[in-house]
Amino acid sequence: GENVEQHPSTLSVQEGDSAVIKCTYSDSASNYFPWYKQELGKRPQLIIDIRSNVGEKKDQRIAVTLNKTAKHFSLHITETQPEDSAVYFCAATVNQAGTALIFGKGTTLSVSS
Amino acid sequence: KAGVTQTPRYLIKTRGQQVTLSCSPISGHRSVSWYQQTPGQGLQFLFEYFSETQRNKGNFPGRFSGRQFSNSRSEMNVSTLELGDSALYLCASSLGAINEQFFGPGTRLTVL
Numbered sequence: 001g002e003n004v005e006q007h008p009s010t011l012s013v014q015e016g017d018s019a020v021i022k023c024t025y026s027d028s029a030s031n032y033f034p035w036y037k038q039e040l041g042k043r044p045q046l047i048i049d050i051r052s053n054v055g056e057k058k059d060q061r062i063a064v065t066l067n068k069t070a071k072h073f074s075l076h077i078t079e080t081q082p083e084d085s086a087v088y089f090c091a092a093t094v095n096q097a098g099t100a101l102i103f104g105k106g107t108t109l110s111v112s113s
Numbered sequence: 114k115a116g117v118t119q120t121p122r123y124l125i126k127t128r129g130q131q132v133t134l135s136c137s138p139i140s141g142h143r144s145v146s147w148y149q150q151t152p153g154q155g156l157q158f159l160f161e162y163f164s165e166t167q168r169n170k171g172n173f174p175g176r177f178s179g180r181q182f183s184n185s186r187s188e189m190n191v192s193t194l195e196l197g198d199s200a201l202y203l204c205a206s207s208l209g210a211i212n213e214q215f216f217g218p219g220t221r222l223t224v225l
Binding site: 001032044046091095105 | 146161163168171207211
């Protein structure tokens, strides 16, 4: 079955710096790759997603890149702010037929001012 | 538009008991997935339902089961509870494949 590896598990940056989180997936049939942000005590919320027919997507300070050949996708956050501090999860679809997701273990991002 | 709702929000049970959790998806969403979240294992997929049919199932023992009703509301059941079942159970609804999943607030289950 699908497996998603996420690195690093923790990431500390200074305000204004960039942060990069990387994920790899195992099933070449996966076709949808969302990124979720979860603040303490809250539910996960989608911050950006990418479909398998797209190589890159950007939304203001957040961007995601996908390399289907290498089965690798990354989250890039520029000009980080203290409110970006949270746990970030990458995910990949279990298969092409449904919406079920396999998640990475998460990255705890700390942005200090 | 109302978001995904889950009931109850908190639950305390003892080993050996069973529990039923409920999830009401966003109106119009026919796909509901369930996940277990623990500090050690992160978010793990339990099962996915679409139009009352289980479409995918994760690697959990048969003590974990679920169902979906004609109005898309879903329930999951855990029988013969174990201490390790203590977790936050999240459900998420979606319009369908390759669409954003919206998460509910979760049910915090504690097994004593």
